[in-house]
Amino acid sequence: MIDLSNVTKRFGPRLALDAFSLSVPERAIYGLLGHNGAGKSTAIGILLGQVWPTAGDVRVCGFDVTRDRRHALAQVGAIFEAPAFYDYLSGRRNLEILAGYTASVSPKRIAEVIEWVGLTGRETSAVKTYSHGMRARLALAQAMLPNPRLLILDEPGDGLDPEGIHEMRATVVRLNRELGLTILFSSHLLTEVEQICTDIAVLHSGRKVFDGRVADTKNSRRMVRLRVGNFDAAVKDLREKGLITGFAGSDSVELADNIDTPEVVKRLVDLGMPVFEVTPVRQTLEEFYLELMNAGRTAKN
Amino acid sequence: MLYLQLRGELWKLFGKKRTYIGFTIILLTQLVVTVWFKYTRASPAMGRILEGNGYVADQFLSGLTVAIVMLIPIAYVLLPLYVALIGGDMVAKEVEDGTLRMILSRPISRMRLLLVKWLAGAVFAVLLVAALAGFGVLFGHLFFRFGSLFVFIPGELFSVFSPADGWRHYGLSNILLIANAISMMGVGFMFSCFNVKPAAATILALSFYFVNFVLQQIPYFRDYQHFFFTHHLNLWHLMFDQPIPWWKVGQSLSVLVGFNVSFLVIGCAVFHARDIKS
Numbered sequence: 001m002i003d004l005s006n007v008t009k010r011f012g013p014r015l016a017l018d019a020f021s022l023s024v025p026e027r028a029i030y031g032l033l034g035h036n037g038a039g040k041s042t043a044i045g046i047l048l049g050q051v052w053p054t055a056g057d058v059r060v061c062g063f064d065v066t067r068d069r070r071h072a073l074a075q076v077g078a079i080f081e082a083p084a085f086y087d088y089l090s091g092r093r094n095l096e097i098l099a100g101y102t103a104s105v106s107p108k109r110i111a112e113v114i115e116w117v118g119l120t121g122r123e124t125s126a127v128k129t130y131s132h133g134m135r136a137r138l139a140l141a142q143a144m145l146p147n148p149r150l151l152i153l154d155e156p157g158d159g160l161d162p163e164g165i166h167e168m169r170a171t172v173v174r175l176n177r178e179l180g181l182t183i184l185f186s187s188h189l190l191t192e193v194e195q196i197c198t199d200i201a202v203l204h205s206g207r208k209v210f211d212g213r214v215a216d217t218k219n220s221r222r223m224v225r226l227r228v229g230n231f232d233a234a235v236k237d238l239r240e241k242g243l244i245t246g247f248a249g250s251d252s253v254e255l256a257d258n259i260d261t262p263e264v265v266k267r268l269v270d271l272g273m274p275v276f277e278v279t280p281v282r283q284t285l286e287e288f289y290l291e292l293m294n295a296g297r298t299a300k301n
Numbered sequence: 302m303l304y305l306q307l308r309g310e311l312w313k314l315f316g317k318k319r320t321y322i323g324f325t326i327i328l329l330t331q332l333v334v335t336v337w338f339k340y341t342r343a344s345p346a347m348g349r350i351l352e353g354n355g356y357v358a359d360q361f362l363s364g365l366t367v368a369i370v371m372l373i374p375i376a377y378v379l380l381p382l383y384v385a386l387i388g389g390d391m392v393a394k395e396v397e398d399g400t401l402r403m404i405l406s407r408p409i410s411r412m413r414l415l416l417v418k419w420l421a422g423a424v425f426a427v428l429l430v431a432a433l434a435g436f437g438v439l440f441g442h443l444f445f446r447f448g449s450l451f452v453f454i455p456g457e458l459f460s461v462f463s464p465a466d467g468w469r470h471y472g473l474s475n476i477l478l479i480a481n482a483i484s485m486m487g488v489g490f491m492f493s494c495f496n497v498k499p500a501a502a503t504i505l506a507l508s509f510y511f512v513n514f515v516l517q518q519i520p521y522f523r524d525y526q527h528f529f530f531t532h533h534l535n536l537w538h539l540m541f542d543q544p545i546p547w548w549k550v551g552q553s554l555s556v557l558v559g560f561n562v563s564f565l566v567i568g569c570a571v572f573h574a575r576d577i578k579s
Contacts, residue, residue, distance in 0.1 A: 013575075014575065021421070041578070042578075045576070045577070045578055048405065048406050049405070050402065050405050050406070050576065050577040050578065051576040051577070051578055052574075052576060069408060069410060070408045070409070070410060072408070073406070073407060073408035074408045076406075076408075077406075078406035079406075080402050080406050081399065081402060081579050082399060082579075084398050084399030084400045084401065084403060085400065085403070086313055086316065086317075086400060088316050088317050088318075089312065089313070089316050093316075097309035097311075097312060097313060098309075098403060098404065099304070100305035100306050100308065100309040101306060101309070101404055101407035101409040102407045102408055102409075103302070104302070104305060146407075146477075152406075293373060
């Protein structure tokens with residue numbers, strides 16, 4: 001659905017994206033993660049043909065965005081950066097205006113979308129009277145108007161209250177499950193991404209530092225919580241035997257490749273060390289992300 | 302699709318209050334000029350000029366003459382100001398507000414978007430001139446009687462017309478004033494496509510206008526008048542010459558078309574090369 005190949009973008013001397021490649025399959029909910037200035041919005045801007053890449057190929061729905069923007073974006077709905085509307089016009093009129101830039105949209109379709117996002121009854125009020133949550137729903141409505149196959153959402157939960165964020169998250173999942181939409185989703189909220197995304201790409205200073213399934217991030221380091229009679233002695237021995245590669249804090253160890261928990265337990269029992277608890281620990285996306293960022297900083301230094 | 306897009310642009314344009322500032326100020330100015338002309342020594346002074354040239358003043362101090370009296374300052378100052386303001390807003394204001402990002406997330410080419418916006422600006426210019434022409438004769442005839450037309454621009458024009466001819470020349474001059482308004486809107490529109498604030502686009506457009514105007518007034522440049530943009534903006538004056546110099550009208554119109562196409566091409570080229578980003 002989306003194919004970025006070695007996309008580089010320079011703003012003067014600043015390198016915003018460095019040979020960024022990304023492939024988003026159909027029906028995926030793909031999370032784009034990174035700190036402020038990592039290049040997420042630049043990547044989305046390039047996908048929408050609003051920012052010109054310095055180098056690389058950008059294909060959306062099979063079409064080259066830089067050469068055939070009209071076909072590439074024909075089935076794309078997007079919220080790019082903070083949604084902005086014509087505040088002095090009604091929500092409905094805003095939708096009619098924005099729909100006009102894609103194709104002729106029937107009043108029935110506009111009513112359907114308004115109902116879908118829960119703005120029925122307020123569609124004739126001026127947007128300046130809308131709450132932040134209502135604006136976010138109107139933004140989603142405009143993205144839904146052209147019956148898209150691909151939704152690109154740039155931090156859609158930004159500025160929403162916890163209830164609004166929950167609502168937005170539920171809506172994104174619903175759109176993917178009920179309508180089969182492919183969704184590219186950028187967010188700062190790692191728990192949100194962990195809950196709804198199937199795949200993620202992590203950007204750091206314009207470079208991709210990870211790209212894969214969310215499930216893989218949880219197993220990237222095979223940590224085990226270990227409560228034994230003498231943790232330091234156990235770590236020393238297990239390391240010497242090549243069963244673990246490291247430890248964290250005073251109760252966790254990282255298993256070596258091809259080593260499973262029973263082998264560690266057997267060794268500890270052979271040593272005659274009392275074993276109180278051995279539990280595999282699943283790494284959270286937050287831990288994984290922070291680790292990537294630290295690794296990125298270290299590499300940069 | 303073009304209809305839907307133009308309709309959308311017009312909804313946006315006429316939905317905001319600042320679009321009506323130009324209409325309001327121009328109508329107020331017309332009213333003030335009419336009242337000033339009626340109740341000061343301005344109309345007797347004009348009467349003396351007419352009588353000094355052998356005309357019956359009463360016959361020419363008409364609603365139509367007053368409509369032209371009020372048209373001159375408006376056409377030179379207020380009309381360029383307000384159309385440049387709207388032209389300067391067309392793109393830059395949408396960039397500033399962030400609404401352009403919403404539009405450009407849709408499958409419309411930048412070129413087409415600019416053409417639709419330019420057309421909406423042109424519709425505004427036509428409506429503003431139509432209001433200026435319509436309310437000019439309305440206010441004029443509220444205070445003065447129907448009659449012949451006298452047009453006097455010191456050092457440039459001294460023309461008299463019968464009532465029927467007067468209406469015809471007045472109508473034609475306002476039609477050509479549309480070319481003036483669209484061209485000034487086009488200057489503002491071009492600067493609006495640059496990476497500048499809307500106010501800066503308007504100021505740049507007005508600077509371009511006034512620099513042209515000032516240079517045109519310098520005696521040294523008299524021989525080079527036809528190179529100046531403002532010289533051709535004044536083509537509406539030509540409708541009061543007797544006989545109308547149609548070849549000059551055609552020449553000025555052609556030059557203005559050239560200017561407008563150039564402004565649009567420069568604006569499109571600059572806008573096309575830009576990254577749209579907050």
